[in-house]
Amino acid sequence: MAPNSTIHGQRGSMLMIAIVIIVVFSLLAAVLVKLQGLSSQSSIYQVTNQRALLAAESGIQYGLYQLLRNNSGCESGVDKIDGFNLNLSGEGPGLGSCSVELSCEALYPKTGTPNYMQLTSKAECGRGFQDSDDNPLVTRELEVELRR
Template identity: 25%
Template sequence: MYLKMCPKQRQAISDPRKEAGFLIPLALVLLVGISFLVIAINRLSGQTGTSTTVEGLSAQAFYAAESGAQYGMSRLFFDMNTRAQTDANCGAMGTTINFTAPGLALCSAQVSCTRSVDASNTTSFYIINSLGRCGAAQLIGEREIEVSASMQ
């Protein structure tokens, strides 16, 4: 009865058959949008996992390089009394250490030494360079440490 009294309101009510299928495009847009969001999250989580692994390998490489530098200092100065002996040790140093200790497995350190002297040739200056590497294939961490020392 209300519709008979208000003919203008009757025009506002549309036929349900004409509105059929309106939600299908909306559902497709939502589905595609959510799919892109899932793909983006998946890629980000994969990159985060890789970067975390490389960060861990980098920390291990730092400790390998530090251990190599300590080894080099030990080889340079252990039981040395004269500057000539220490100079000879520096010249002979050039080694690669492959670690087997837990925490440094799959790590190595390349240790080298360079020597220079002052103008009056009374003091020798030594630079021990240690390059630590950990990992394999595409996931590799590298760190380099330089240690300076001198002897008169």
């Protein structure tokens, strides 16, 4: 009777081991899902960051084009450049979630002549892309100094 009582004493132990294994694997799966979500957010941030940089560079290029095309300084082109908002929104996927603000400032060296200018481009990208609040708002600002 001793062997039979040992078998009855071990009943249900395999069920407990199976439940523990299921719980451990469930926790492992939950951690993997969370890591995948963090990786996805990181990718979204990197793409938005690059878009903001490209939008700011586009603003600088547009401002330089306006200054050099008109062969003028900030004073004569202030209505064209200073505080100018370059709207890059649209239906396309490129820089559709970005906006750029340009400003131009005349820098005066010791001689007092306005030969130096500083062009600033501030780009914001993010919110509103694909109608999702998960996208971060990224701001990039670039400055270029030029001499005439």
